[in-house]
Amino acid sequence: MKMQLSTLALVLTMALSGCATQPSSSTSATAQPAVASTPSTDIVKRSLAEGLYEMALSPTGDALYVASAEGFKDVQGGMVYKLDPATLKTLGATHTDLKNFAMQITPDGKTLYVTNSLDGGISAINTADGKVKARLLFSERNEKGLPYGARQILLHGDTLYVGAVADPALIWVVDANTLKLKTRIKNTGKWMTGLHYSDQTGRLYAANGSGEILVINPRNNRVEQRWKPLGEKPALLLNLAEDADTGRLFVTDNSKAKTTLVLDIHTGKVIKQLDVGDSLSVLFNPKRHEIYISQRDSGKVLSLDATRYTVKKSWDLPPHPNSLTLSADGQTLFVTVKQPFNKDHSTKGPDSVVRLDLTH
Incomplete structure (x- = not known):
């Protein structure tokens, strides 16, 4: 377990996790500190379990699913929790023999896909009964003989794209209906992290630890462009979101x-x-024209005006806000908040799920 945890330290410390005005051409930062904290009446918080990572809302908005790796010390397997989005009370739970990290849900809400990062695989869960109905474990191994970490997962049509935390990295391309491996996208740099598909451009965007954004054509799975926005400065690009109306990628x-x-x-x-500080997960909200950023180090979640890039609100959610999920109507933001790890890989308490009402 110790070797596995050291191999995936990157996975555990990063987020698992998506305007009519013209964007400014300036590259200087203009974000301002929040003038006041958000009132506590806007927040519903529930301590749930160890090892919480990504979330997914059902298409009908009546269930919030939360992926959990559970504990990393003397705990086998993980959980997928089904919560009431309004109250955060538990509606159901799936016990899994592998640990769960990233998550996607089908448009019909019938299937959840989760990454099993420590074992280098993905699982499909039937939401009707909570049972694991299919699984794929990838064959790649690193120099220590351990599986490549399956970090982010993206569902596009009938295809799943899964990023590998490895050096060199790759993207597995999987049939979402059969969970059969279709192909691999190779030469993707170091540590494949964020994945995003743009309906506007018809392209897949992939971030990596080499400071690159890869532009991939999903029709032939070829890398068409490689952007290095910070040049030769050290960068570990992480999570992605898009404002489709203005063609901005965050x-x-x-x-x-x-x-x-x-x-x-x-x-x-x-x-x-x-330059608002450390930035982990990011979401764009077209309904409110806002950008949301979780700050793991600072223990905050920020809401920015998407035109002026100024901070509108700041929520204090210590110790470590992690993943973000937005309701379909754009009026509610969900956050997983993690506890720090002890030296023996235990945590100082259960992680939490937070519901933020954006209308106040």
Whole structure:
């Protein structure tokens, strides 16, 4: 277990996790500190379990699924929790023999896909009965004989794209209906992290630990462009979100540059660099024209005006806000909040799920 944990330290410390105005051409930061904390009446918080990572809302909005790896010390397997989005009370739970990290849900809400990062695989879960109905374990091994970490997972049509935390990295391309491996996208740099598909451009965007954004054609799975927005500066690009109306791609870096980049999704040009502090998960909300950023180190979640890039609100959610999920109507934001690890891989308490009402 110790070797596995050291291999996937990157996975455990990073987020698992997506305007009518024209963006500014300036590359300098303009974000301002929040003037006040958000009132506590806006927040519903529940301590749930160890090892919480990504979330997914059912298409009908009546269930919030939370992927859990559970404990990393003397605990085998994981859980997928089904919560009431309004109250965060438990509606159901699936016990799994492998640990769960990233998550996607089908448009019909019938299937959840989760990554089993420590074992280098993915599982499909039937939401009707909570049973694991299919699984794929990838064959790749690193120099220590351990599986490549399956980090982020993206569902596009009938295809799953799964990023491998490895050096060199790759992207597994999987049939979502059969969970059969279709092909591999290789030469993707070091540590494949964020994945995003743009309906506007018809392209897949992939972030990596080499400071690159890869532009991939999903029709032939070829890398068409490689952007390096920070040049030769050290960067571990992480999570991605898009404003489709203005063609902006938001990219976080919580390790090296500790910033959020705003890129032109067509050219990769840097429109703005937001120096709001450490940046982990990022979401764009077209309904409210806001950008949300979780700050693991600072223990905050920020809401930014998507035109001026100024901070509108700041929620204190210590110790470590992690993944973000937005309701379909754009009025509720869900956050997983993690506890720090002890030296023996235990944690100082259960992780939490937080519901933020954005209307106040």
